[in-house]
Amino acid sequence: MPPIGRKQWAIPEGYLPSWSHGPAPQMSSHEAICILNVSGVDAHIEITIFYEDRAPVGPYRFTVENARTRHLRLNDFDDPEKIPVDTPFSSIVVSDTPVVVQHTRLDSRQAENALMTAMAFAGSE
Amino acid sequence: MPPIGRKQWAIPEGYLPSWSHGPAPQMSSHEAICILNVSGVDAHIEITIFYEDRAPVGPYRFTVENARTRHLRLNDFDDPEKIPVDTPFSSIVVSDTPVVVQHTRLDSRQAENALMTAMAFAGSE
Amino acid sequence: MPPIGRKQWAIPEGYLPSWSHGPAPQMSSHEAICILNVSGVDAHIEITIFYEDRAPVGPYRFTVENARTRHLRLNDFDDPEKIPVDTPFSSIVVSDTPVVVQHTRLDSRQAENALMTAMAFAGSE
C-alpha cells in the first residue's frame, strides 16, 4: 500500500450542539475527527482548538497506530479541558507522519438527525 | 504551528432559505463562512457575492485575528447591502494573509433541520 | 479579482430522488451543479452524464457569463435527453475558461429534507 496523506490539516468549521434526541451514544449530537494512518509507522497526533474570542487550547494528544483508523469524538476531549458546547471553534491537526483527516457532525437537536462531513484542508507538506 | 492556508477561496454554492423552524438563533436557517487564521498576523478579509442575473456585490469586510476563528453568518451581512433570501449566489473570499475557509448551511425550513458543508475551493497562490 | 478555477471537473455522485415532500420548487428533491465564473470572459460549459450500464449522454450545453454564477438543476436537463430518476450517474463538467464547480442534493423524499454538498474534483489544468 503506497503512503497517502499529509502532516498538517485544518478544519475551520466546529460546533458542538448543546442538546440531542434519540438513544446515546449513536444518536447523541457530536462532532468527530476521523484519522486514517497508512504511513507505515504509528502517528502521534496533536490537535489544537481555536476560538473566536480567546487563545487557542491544546494540544490534545492521540496516537493512531499504523494501518488503523480512529474516529475521535470532539465532545469527549477533556485534556487540557473540555470543548464548550454551543460555541464556534476550528481545529488544526498535526501529525509526525502523513495521515488523512475528515470531519463529521451529527446533529440530533431536533427530532430527526442531520449529518454533514468534509475532508479537512491539507497542508502543503 | 507552521502556516496553512491560501489567500483566495471560492464557494459556488450559496442560498439563504427564506423561512425556519425552531428556536433562534441556533436553529434559524442560515449559511456560515468559517475562517481560520493561523498565519501569524491578523487577516483582512474581503468577501464578494456573485449572482445569476446582476453585477457582483461587495466587498464585505471582516478581520480575523491571528490564532482565531470566525464563523460569519451570511444572513447577517448588511454592508454594502443584505443578501436576498431564496436567491442563488456564490462567494469569493480574499485575504491578505493565508487562511482556511469552509462553508456550511443549516436549513430548518421543514420541521427538522438539514446540514451540509464543504471546504471552499482554494486558489493556487 | 485574480482568476480562480479549473477547466475540467468531475462529480462521481449523482442520483435524482424520484419523489418529494413540500412546496415546489424550493422543497422538490433535486440535484444542482453550481458554477462560478470569475475568469474575465464568458464560460461555455459542456456537461456529460455517465451511467453504470450504458453509454455516456451529452454534452448538455450552458453559458455562464463572466462575474456571474449559475445553479443548474440536473432535474431540468432535457437536451439531448432527461436524466432518469432513481438511477446512479456521474458528471463531468468541461469549460473553455476556468470556473469553480460545486454539487448539491436536496432530498425531500421523506417528510423532512436532507442536504449534502461537495466541491467537484478539479482536473489538473
Next chain:
Amino acid sequence: MPPIGRKQWAIPEGYLPSWSHGPAPQMSSHEAICILNVSGVDAHIEITIFYEDRAPVGPYRFTVENARTRHLRLNDFDDPEKIPVDTPFSSIVVSDTPVVVQHTRLDSRQAENALMTAMAFAGSE
C-alpha cells in the same frame, strides 16, 4: 474527453448505521463509494477497509468499465467478509488507472433521512 483522476484515494470516515426507516432499498441506511472512470481503459479497483482495533480487511475487488460509473454500496461488500454495522472504519481505494472517488452516507435510523458526502482525498500520483 481529457483524462481526470488519480490512482489512490482515502476516505477516513466510514460507519454503517445499524437500522433504517422507510422503503428498501432506496431509504435503507447505507454508505456508497461512487467511482467514475473516464481514463480510456477499464479500471480494476481494490478497496481495503481499516478498523480501530484490528488488522485491515481486503482487498475487495471491482471493475469499473471505461466511460462508466459505479455506486458501490459498502453494506453489500461480502468478499472476503461483510463490514460490521455500528463500527467505525476507513477505506483506501486503489485503481490501476486514474478514477475519481466520492463517498456518501444515507442515514435513515430516525424517521427522516440524513445525507452527507465528501470527495475522497486524492493521492499524489
